[in-house]
Amino acid sequence: MLPIGASSWWRVVVMLACLQLRPVQADSCPLQVGCLCAADIVSCTALSLQRMPAEIPVFAVTLDLSHNRMEQLEAGSFTGLVRLETLRLAHNQLTGIRSGAFRNSSGALLRHLDLSSNQLRVLEQHYFQELPGLEELLLFNNRIVHVESRALAGLTNLHKAYLSHNRLTDFPFFSIQKYSHPLLSLLDLSSNRLPKLPLEDISNLPPAVQAGLYLHNNSLVCECSTYGLFRFWKQRGFDSIRFFQQEHICLVYGQQRGTLRVFQSGRYFENCNLTALKEQQSSVSVKAGKALLLHCLTSLSSRSVTFLWVAPNWEYVVPPGNNGSLKMFANGSLEIVAAREQDSGIYWCMALDRQRQRNETWEVNVTVVPHHDRDTHEPFNTGFTTLLGCVVSLVLVLMYLYLTPCRCPPCSKPRLPATAASGNEAGLSSAQSSILTPTPPTTTEGPGRKLHPSNYYSLLQP
Structure with missing residues (x-):
């Protein structure tokens, strides 16, 4: 039998061995399933995995599980991975993420999450709640048809979100605000099925988000409001237009065969009141007698939406x-056919979606500028005066260049002394050459102007 002291010492050794057993396994690379480990990078790609490997090393900072066959992320899938910063799950068969999938993981440390090329259909609000430090979210090439209004809530560090090549027909733009996403600079919604843009919500986006919003290759209906928005972005030099100008298309009456390239179809939009569209966010002014088109700006895009003004x-x-003075269209736009002074005031619009039991309102202040005859004729008078001045100047130049002085018959004049006559003749000749003769005289010597060399020398002396 061992002494009491020796027995206690062996108990301590056995206890330490038991405590260290699990960490040793957790720190080893799961080679049994074919994963590769290098430093803090763990790669388990293209292994036909249907679920998470049993034990991923806790030292993993980058975990690559792409090109497998996983269908669900279960609760606690990444428990213990407290250093994880990059997680790649692209090219799987994911249809959903269970609540708590990222619980007890790195949480705020996770920066990059790649869920592209999967089979996600709805982005639910609990998907990313446990990832407040997420900076880059890749969701392109899925089957997403709906994004819940709070799906991106809490992602205050989000810089870039890619949702292109999905099946979205709407998007909660109103959920993206300066206080909720202060660092967001890129939102890619290209190659979806958006039929209409909620201009009010888009105009309220932070400037950095507007500059990084990509909407090309959607199913947008050709409307003046959409055309005005894209033209405004082009004038601002946004990258979405600069790099993808040809891919901005719209559908005439929503028909696929009526596809137009927005920036190559100026004649189709030539009757759009783009000035009114730009100023409509606060107020619109129009001259009396002119037509004005007002748009009911709303985020509701269902076909069951009805409008009233x-x-x-x-x-x-x-x-x-x-009554012939107001014309309203099925898309909610209101046209003032010929503006009158009594048409000034607040116009109030309501969009009602009975199917979803939602409604939104929009108002715009219209100011009709009175028509004055003086203002109408003033541009013509100014232009006529300028034209007349140009014609008179041209006539004087031609007279100066081509008309020669008429030679009148000599008139009988009283004889003057030779010196006086010579001086007058010289003055007359000098005057004629300086005004009417196109070329200057070849010599300064005229009749009675010859100087004797001695006189010339005396003139040069000081």
Whole structure:
């Protein structure tokens, strides 16, 4: 039998061995499934994995599980990976992420998450709640048809989000605000199925998000509002237009066979009131007698949405309009056919989606500028005066270049002394050459102007 002291010592050794058993396994690379480890990088790609490997080393900073067959991320899938910063799950068969999938993992340390080329259909609000430090989110080439309004909530460090090549018909732009996503600079929604853009929500996006918003290759209906938005972006030099100008398309009446390239179809949009579109965010002014088109800006894009307008005189307006002065279209736009002074005021629009039981309102202040005859004729008078001045100047130049002085018959004049006559003749000759003769005289010597060399020398002396 061992002494008491020796027995206690062996108990301590056995206890330490038991405590160290699990960490030793966790720190080893799971070679049994074919994973490769290099420093803090663990790669388990193209291994036909249907679930997470049993034990991933806790030292992993980058974990690559792409090109496998995983269908779900279960709760606690990444427990213990407290140093994880990059997670790649592209080219799997993921259809959903269970609540708590990222619980007890690195959480705020995870910067890059790649879920591209999977089979996700809906982005639910719990998917990324445990990843407040996420900076780059890749979701392109999925089958996403809907993004819940709070799916990106809490991602205050998000810089870039890629959702292109999906099946989105709407997007909660209103959930992207300066206080909620202060660092977001790129939002890629290209190659989806967006039929209409909620201009009010897009105009309220932070400037950095607007500059990095990509909407090309969607199913947008050709509307003046959409054309005005893209033209404004082009004038601002946004990269979305600069690099993908040819890919900005729209559908005439929503028909696929009526596809137009927005920036090559200026004639189709030539009747659009782009000035009004640009100023409509706050107020619109129009001259009396001119037409004005107002748009009901809303984020509702369902086909069941109906619209109505309320004029400043509290008159309700529904399609096709009323009394000949107001014309309303099925897409919610209201046209003031010929603006009058009494048409000034607040126009109020309501969009109603009975199917989803949602409604939104929008108002715009219209100011009709009175028509003055003086203002109408002033541009013509100014232009006519300028033209007349140019013609008179041209005539004087031609006279100076081509008309010679008429030679009148000599008139009888009283004889003057030779010196006086010579001086007058010289003055007359000098005057004629300086005004009417196109070329200067070849010599300064005229009749009675010859100087004797001695006189010339005396003139040069000081």
